Amino acid sequence: CEWIVTCESSGINAEYGGLCDVKDEYTCEISGHLPSSAHVASPVYTGETTTEGAFLAAGESMILDAVETDPSVGISWYNNERIKGSSYLGMERTIEVSEAGRYNVYKKRCPRHYSVRNTWNIAAETTPTEDKTCSVFGDPHFKTFDGKFYSFQGLCTYVLAMDCSAYSWYVYGRFESCGEGSACLAALTVFKYDVVGGVRQSTAMYEMKRGFAINMNGNMVGVPEGTSADIQGTTVSFDGILMRADLGGAVVEWDGLGFARVRVSAGARTCGLCSDNDGNAANDLGHYFRTHVGSFADTWAVSVPGSASCGVNLLDITPVHEGALSVVNENLFGGKLPFHLITKYMALAGADDFLEAYAMDYELTKDTSAPYLAWTFVACSSLRALEYELLDVGLKIERWDIEGGCPNPHQMRLEAIRLGCPWAQSNIPF
Numbered sequence: 001c002e003w004i005v006t007c008e009s010s011g012i013n014a015e016y017g018g019l020c021d022v023k024d025e026y027t028c029e030i031s032g033h034l035p036s037s038a039h040v041a042s043p044v045y046t047g048e049t050t051t052e053g054a055f056l057a058a059g060e061s062m063i064l065d066a067v068e069t070d071p072s073v074g075i076s077w078y079n080n081e082r083i084k085g086s087s088y089l090g091m092e093r094t095i096e097v098s099e100a101g102r103y104n105v106y107k108k109r110c111p112r113h114y115s116v117r118n119t120w121n122i123a124a125e126t127t128p129t130e131d132k133t134c135s136v137f138g139d140p141h142f143k144t145f146d147g148k149f150y151s152f153q154g155l156c157t158y159v160l161a162m163d164c165s166a167y168s169w170y171v172y173g174r175f176e177s178c179g180e181g182s183a184c185l186a187a188l189t190v191f192k193y194d195v196v197g198g199v200r201q202s203t204a205m206y207e208m209k210r211g212f213a214i215n216m217n218g219n220m221v222g223v224p225e226g227t228s229a230d231i232q233g234t235t236v237s238f239d240g241i242l243m244r245a246d247l248g249g250a251v252v253e254w255d256g257l258g259f260a261r262v263r264v265s266a267g268a269r270t271c272g273l274c275s276d277n278d279g280n281a282a283n284d285l286g287h288y289f290r291t292h293v294g295s296f297a298d299t300w301a302v303s304v305p306g307s308a309s310c311g312v313n314l315l316d317i318t319p320v321h322e323g324a325l326s327v328v329n330e331n332l333f334g335g336k337l338p339f340h341l342i343t344k345y346m347a348l349a350g351a352d353d354f355l356e357a358y359a360m361d362y363e364l365t366k367d368t369s370a371p372y373l374a375w376t377f378v379a380c381s382s383l384r385a386l387e388y389e390l391l392d393v394g395l396k397i398e399r400w401d402i403e404g405g406c407p408n409p410h411q412m413r414l415e416a417i418r419l420g421c422p423w424a425q426s427n428i429p430f
Helices: 281-286 322-332 343-348 351-365 371-392 400-404 409-420
Strands: 002-009 019-027 036-043 050-056 062-065 074-081 085-090 094-097 101-108 116-125 132-137 141-143 149-151 157-163 169-177 183-196 199-209 213-216 219-221 227-231 234-238 243-246 251-254 260-264
Touching: 094 101, 132 157, 132 371, 141 351, 141 371, 149 351, 157 260, 183 251, 322 351, 322 400, 343 351, 351 371, 371 400
Parallel strands: 050 116
Antiparallel strands: 002 019, 019 036, 062 094, 074 085, 074 101, 101 116, 132 141, 132 260, 141 149, 157 169, 169 183, 183 199, 199 213, 213 219, 227 234, 234 243, 243 251, 251 260
8 A cells, every 4th residue: 555645735834823724635555445545744944035136148048947856846947027927937957037027936835835036136238328318206306318416396387308400399398296395207298290281280289197198189099008009190109117208309217106218319309308419418507498587497397378387396395314224125136136346327217317306206296195106106116217218228137116115016106096096997908
């Protein structure tokens, strides 16, 4: 006779001395005897849960090892990706990876045991872009096309960027209060002009609202995830995180909540809060739209007939305290994320300015009545902006939000829809 062991858990390990009840079936070859059964206890699998950062150069791959040879231990590999979520990778003891990702191996002995997890956050080299981008994020902070950083808390509609050569496109940003002493980007409005029959005329005009809605004179249009649509002669797409509107001379990217980017070709002549794209960051805050009253940014306010003045708002008025910077260093440079392995790319992306913005927003929001919400949806916008800036300079990193304590892409989308409230149950495109 022999024991044939099957791991069918009938108990919860933590409540029974750390053991899992396993039903073992006993079979006997003696004629006339029926199989018998008995219960034995199997020990809980123990091990250290770990998280570490890693880096992959272009064209390289890496072997990830579960470091477990016991055949009674179950192995499961998963990858956490920004857009796809979590994907299953198999049950082998080792896997080979060649792309950025947050790779996890889960190890346990019985079905109802809690898993021991080992995680690798892998950043990977990718192809950099030759385009120039301007970013708006957080409370709010700006990075111009030429790489100049500044902060500005004006509450009004401003020219973010425009074509200052052929005047073929315009991007406006509306900023609203998002807490005491704070301002956030609430919506974008885009215009596109073409010459039709020898006459210059507007061919596209719509608002990109919170919640990923395209507002055309009150008619809300959405773009389902993973698709694109022609809207007034412009191509609008949505990858699950960013909505993109291609205006021809510029691409506008919007996370539906408070982070936006405008992308143009190098050398394109621009103006607005994103400045002139002439390759010289030193002169970015010297290009005024009107007579100099208030700050550089104030001069790009759009006055609405009958409305109150947008006021005078200074630049860079919030100090960053050493304690806030310590929080940033602890969260990002503790080894769980690979920032310490990619210092070359961090320098190219101007990461110090993004991290200071992160610390600045933390300092502003930590004492509010809802610190968790303020911290996650305002301060974490700076890290999302850094993620895309790193991608521009040739470095892809996935799911920094998990280790950084930030909302995941799905939570960001839900918050954008909640705040913008543009959809009814009958027409939501997601």
